[in-house]
Amino acid sequence: MFKLTQNKRDKELLELVAKFMNCGAVYSHGENAFDLTVSKLADNQNIIIPMFKTYPIQGIKSWNIKISVKLLL
Numbered sequence: 001m002f003k004l005t006q007n008k009r010d011k012e013l014l015e016l017v018a019k020f021m022n023c024g025a026v027y028s029h030g031e032n033a034f035d036l037t038v039s040k041l042a043d044n045q046n047i048i049i050p051m052f053k054t055y056p057i058q059g060i061k062s063w064n065i066k067i068s069v070k071l072l073l
Contacts (some may be wrong), residue, residue: 002041002048002068005029013046032051 002024006014011026014036018024024038038048049069057065 002036002044004036005033007037008032008034010034021047021051041072049073 004017008031009035009037014026015036018026018036021038023040023043024036027035027037028068029035036045049072052069056062
């Protein structure tokens with residue numbers, strides 16, 4: 001499962017990302033945050049993973065992505 005959490009002021013941005021990728025849904029995460037969650041295995045394998053291969057995450061989070069990719073493939 002892929003999850004991206006943002007402050008509630010960025011809910012519209014998460015909705016636009018979900019619409020652009022044509023996968024996932026936006027859910028409330030407490031009072032001040034929202035999550036974009038992609039739970040379908042096929043969407044993670046066919047959309048999320050290729051996106052991170054094309055546009056790699058920089059910094060400490062890159063390690064989390066590499067581990068997640070290995071688990072999903």
